[in-house]
Amino acid sequence: MTEVRTKAQLAKSAAAVTNRLTTEQKNHALAVMADALQKEQAAIIDANSADINHGRSKGTSESLLDRLTLTENRIAGIAEGLRQIITLPDPVGLLLESFDRPNGIQVKKISVPLGVIGMIYEARPNVTVDAAGLCLKTGNTVVLRGGSAALETNRKIVEVLRSALQSTDMPADALQLVEDANRSSVDEMLKLNGLLDVVIPRGGASLIRNVVDNATVPVIETGAGICHTFIDESADFAMASDIAFNAKVQRPSVCNAMETLLVHEAFAANHLRELADRFLKAVVQLRGCPRTMEIVAEAQAASDADYATEYNDYILNIRVVRDLDEALSHIAQFGTMHSECIVTENEAHAARFQQEVDAAAVYHNASTRFTDGFEFGFGAEIGISTQKLHARGPMGLPALTSTKYLIHGNGQIRG
Template structure:
C-alpha cells in the first residue's frame, strides 16, 4: 500500500485529471447522474445501515458524546433525506455557463463574464455521513470534482456511501476520478490534502472549531472557513414573550448538535422578570443545563455560574449560557466579542431595534423574530449545502451551487491590437 502522502496525491491527481471532462458535462447529463445516485442510496440503504452500525458500535465503545453520535447515526429516514437532497439538487438551475455580466468596449471587443466550476474541491469533515452525499452531489452539479476526507469515526459509512455514489455516477457518464474518497484514518492525510497546491483548488472544512482552525492555520491551498457557530438570540424589552420562548426552545433543543443551534440567550433586563421564569422552566424540562450570569442565577438555584469561557463555547449539546443585559448596546457588544459570525437573532416588536440589529451585527445570517435553526441550504431553498461559510471571501452563509463556481471572462474580437 502506498504511503499516506502518495495515496493523497494519487487521489488528488485523479480528481485533477477528471476536472476538464467534468466541467463540460451538460446539465442533462449531470441531472441524470444525480437522480441515479439518489436511487442508488435507496437501493443500497441496507448496506449503508450495516456500515453505519459498525461506526456506531465503535462510537459507543469509545464513549463518544451523545451529540456526536446523533450526527453519526444513520436511519432509513435520514438516508431517504440524503436521496431527496440529491433529487432537489438535480432540479436546481445549473450555474455553469451562466452569464453574469459583460460589455462591448469602444474598440469593438465584446467581454462576457460567465460562471465556471472552481475545479477540484477538497472536503474535510467529521462524523457526518450525510455530508458525503451532499458534497458529492453539489460538487458534481456545479461541474467540480471532489476529494473527500471524512473523520475516522464515520469511516465505514463514508466509504460505503462514496463508493455507491461514485459507481452510480460513472454509469451515467460522470468521468472516472471525479469522486475521490481518502480511505485512511491517519491524520497526516488531512495535512497532505490541504497542501496539494496545483492539484486541489480549494479546501472546505466542516466540523468543530478545532478542526476548522487547524485547517485554516496549516493549509497552503485556499480555504473557505465554515461552520463554527456560537449563535445568540437576544430577547429585546418589547419582545412577545410567548414568541421568544418558542424561538429560544427551538433554537436550542430541536437539534442541539448542529452549528446553527443557539448557544447563548441574551435577555433585556426590563423583560427578564416576565420572560425568564417560564423560559428556564421550559429549558429544564427539556434537559438543558443552564450557565448564567449573576442576575440569571437569582431566578433559579439550578442555574450554574457562567464563566468567560462559557460565553465563547460552542456546546453542541443541551447546555446553554444565559446573560441578562442592559439593552441592545450591551447585546451587540457581547455578540461582537463572542460571536463566530454565523447566525444571530433578535426577538423584538421595535422595528428600529430590529433594523439596527441587522445593520450592526457582523454575521452571515441575521434574524428578526425567527429561530437561528433556519440557517441551512435546504431550508433556504438551495437544496443540500456544502457548508455555512462564516467568512466574507469568496462566499458567505449557506453555500450551494453558485458558491461552488468561479467565473472567467470570454473576450471576442475581430483583429484588435493594443496600441
C-alpha cells in the same frame, strides 16, 4: 505515491470531463445517485451501525452520535437533497456580463466550475452526499476526507455513489474519498497546490483553525457556530419561548443551534423563571450570569470561557442584559459571525440589530436553526461560510463556481 495524491490526481483528470458535461447529463447522474442511496440503504445502515458501536465503546457523547447516526428516514432525506439539487438552475456557463471596448474587442464574463474541491469534515455522513451532489452539479470534482468516526459509513456511501456513476456520463473518479484516518492525510491535502483548487473545512473550531492556519491551497472558511438569541423587552413571551427552545433543543449538535440566550432585564424579571423551567424539563444544563442565577437557582455560573464555547450539546448559557446595546456588545465579543437572532416587537430595534450584527445570517423573530442550505432552498449546502470573500452563509451551487472572461477580437493588438 500516497493515497491522497493518487486520488487528487484522479479527480484532476476527471475534471477535464465534468467541466464540459451538460446540465442534463449532470442531473441524470444525481438522480441515479439518489436512487442508489435508497436502494442500498440497508448496507449503508449496517456500515453506519459499525461506526455507532465503535463510537459508543469509546465513550462518544450521545449528541455526537446523533450527528453520526443514519436511519431510513435520514437517508431518504439525504436522497431528497440530491433530487432537489436537480431541480435547481445550473449556475455553470451563465453569461454574467458582456460589453464592447472602443477598439472593437468584445468581452464576456461567464461562470465556470472551481475545479477540484477538497472537502475536509467531521462526523456527519450526510455531508458526504451533500458535497458530492453540489460539486458534481457544478461540474467540479471532489476529494472528500471525512472524520474517522464515520469512516465505515463514508466508505459505503462513496462505494454506492461511485458504482451508480458507472451507468452515467459522469466519471466515477470525479468522486474520491480519502480513507487514511491519520492527520497526516489532512496535512497533505492542505499543500496540494496544483491538484486541489480550493479546500473547504466543515466541522469544529479546531479543525477549521488548523486548515486556515496551515493550508497553502486557497480555503473557503466555514466557521464554528456560537449563535445567540436576544429576547428584547417587547418580545411576545410565547413566540420568544418557542424560538429560543427550538434554537437550542430541536437539534443541539449542529452549528446553527443557539449556545447563548441573551435576555433583556425587564423580560427576565417577568418571564425568565418560566422559560428556564422549559429548558430544565428538556434536561438542558443552564449556565448563567449572576442575575440569571438569582432568578434560576439551578443555573451554574457562566464564565467568559463558557460564552466562547460551541457546546453542540444540551448546555445553554443565559445572560441578562440591560438593553440592546449590551446584547450587541456581547455578540460582538463572543459571536462567530454565523447566525444571530433578535426576538422583538420593536421594529427599530430589529432593524438596528440586523444592520449592526456582523454575521452571515441575522434573524428577526425566527429560529437560528433555519441557517441551512436545504431550508434556504439551495437543495443542500457544502458548508456555511462565515468569511466575507467569495461566499458567505449557506453555500449552495453558485458558491462553487468561479468566473472566466472570454474575449473576441478581429486582429486587435495593443500599441
